[in-house]
Amino acid sequence: MTDATLENAPYAFVRKETLEQEAAPLSVAGPVAWVRNNLFSGPVNSLMTLVCLYIVVTSVPDLVRFYFIDAVWSGTNRDACLADKVGRPVGACWAYIADRFQYFIYGSYPVPQRWRVNIVFAMFALGVVWMLWDSAPWKKVGAFFFFVMLPISAYLLLLGGNGAESFLRFLILLSFALAVLYLVLSFVPNLARFWVPPALLAVEQAAPPWQRFHGPKRLILMALVIFGLIAVLEDTAGLPRVDTGLWGGMMVTFLIAAVGIVFSLPLGVILALGRRSRLPIIQLLSVIFIEFVRGVPLITVLFMANTMLPLFVPQEYSPDRLLRPLIGVALFAAAYMAEVIRGGLQAIPKGQYEGAMSLGLGYWQMMRLIILPQALRIVIPGIVNTFIGLFKDTTLVTIVGIFDFLRTIEATLVDPTWATPTTRATGYAFAAMFYFLCCWGMSRYSIAVEKRLAAGQKR
């Protein structure tokens, strides 16, 4: 039996050449099909599309006209943004944002000292990039920088004054002592046998002296360099005390958010583990803390901290007015975080726990190596949700008289220097952009992390 090919086709009516491939019909591919499939696939969707289209057509041109075409981009006072002074319809008054931009960033922080805030901002940016950029080198050093060096440096630089100075002196002495200790250990590694497991010690002993204890030495070197630089700054430029009452703007918003985020995650993990613990006291304490904090609104906590606390505590002993909401926000976020993480812990099958135990791992090893990495991955959306909520909740500190970013905008809105009919719309648009960019950035990053961590789950 022969195959029916073109060559051996016996009949004249059999086509000898292949047909040219035709483009897909318009009803299946191309823009018309896309519109039909995605926008008008049924009566309900068609109606929705028309409604959305109507909203876009009626609002977007006006918004563009207001915020861009008619907007005023430069000027020194309200005259620049007044229609009858400029002689044309005036939209958003961006000149006002430009004029008050410094205030929105630093609040009332004294102008000659603002370089200190800039240094902290730069360190913060470096730390964030280091931690978030997946293929950045020396992740552990980065973590040490972000979670230990950055908070200490921020405290020393932002607050300054005598207390910070003596603390800095102590820190330099401490890191110097550690440096000497590790220098000695490099040559006499046997001294470390009291706290280093024998197996690891053997590894260190096998290396030449200058390569021993590489990890701690890098951290100590970094601490020495950073503290040394701060000490040099203090000697040359001076770091006078800047009271926290003068802090404000984005600086305070980032500070509250960062403190909340950095402290709430580890605290939340501990509380979640505590709540699932079999030890009754630990469990009870965790449950009481979580339920109590979740049972009261954040505003109440802030109000108690800043208005009622001074009634009960003598003036000399009551903590700083900015520190109180910082602690309040961090503890508050921790309680919510604990419940999110507990959800993740409950999702881990019992087999994982039993498997870990059968490998001979202790409780903390099991949690650190087996359970938490899986549990945390599951609840990334919940964690980021809490972070975003926390970031937006920072605006609540305004009610206790702290000038966060939103409050600085509101304070300038009543300023007659820039009192125009459009100032208000401009100020709030700027605030909306700021909060959107920050929250959107967090959510995009979390999606990327989820994808990366879920790579092993894909089939």
Added chain:
Amino acid sequence: MKKIFAAALVAAATSMSVSGALAQSATLAQVKSRGILHCGSGTGLAGFGLPDAQGNWTGIDVDMCRAVAAAIFNDPAKVKFIPLSAKDRFTSLQSGEVDLLSRTTTWTMSRDTSLGLNFAGINYYDGQGFMVRKKLGVDSVLKLAGASICTQQGTTTELNLADYFRANNLKYEVVAFASNTETVKAYESGRCDAFTTDASGLYAERLTLSAPADHIVLPEIISKEPLGPVVRHGDDVWLDVVKWTHFAMLNAEELGVTKANVDEMMKSPNPEIKRLLGTEGKYGEAIGLTNDWAYRIIKHVGNYGEAFERNVGQGSLLKIARGQNALWTKGGLQYAPPIR
């Protein structure tokens, strides 16, 4: 049950604050040893207390605090401003977190008596006023018969308005809104003929209109809103310090002593000026300060008239006329007892 608990809490808080006030009968000593004055300020009101582009607090209420700091420390910068909302201002003062409250606080009997506070004078006589369009051709509130008036809901403003129009037997229509912004917007869009709020606020709101020059503030003030610095009950010396700081600024204006000429005035033969600036007598020591206390105030902050014009008057964008805040010699209400 809830009410009983709340009452117990209030009682506890009051008893604690009273014992606190007794223990701190020497606020001045505390301020001196701390080296900085804690001043409760507003959260932002044009002309009264507002951070400028550099974040420095400015305003007539702020100048009150700076004047007290200047009198004590010879340095108007030795003030820590603690922004307080209308709700928590009195609690913060009672708890000792602020030494002095200077935040557009109206002097009323209940505040002066049952809240355990003392008002140390009146640094701004405010009251409810009206703004209308110029082209309406109205020059008095009494000609507003039958007009629609925009105001904010649930404020004393609304009640004062009702009282005044009823007392004068005038018909009117109230158009009330939840927020101040809405109220101003409604007035501007022509929803009503007049807009009413505290007079000092009217001038600030006028600037946010698209054509401020088309609107005028009517001369009538229909309510009393005396604003002044507040201190705790039970520390009379501290009350004296704040009270006489204000009086020194008034006396300086009356005697023509200004920030610019205060050094020359030190040589003045006028005995009143001599007593004010401390070249004669020991009046400063009587309130626990140095004898040149008033000189320091005038040198660093200026007299009352200067502070007024700089913050809310012709030197500012608000351009509020002195009106009731003029000296008694010029037909106003600002009157200070003599220093002797």
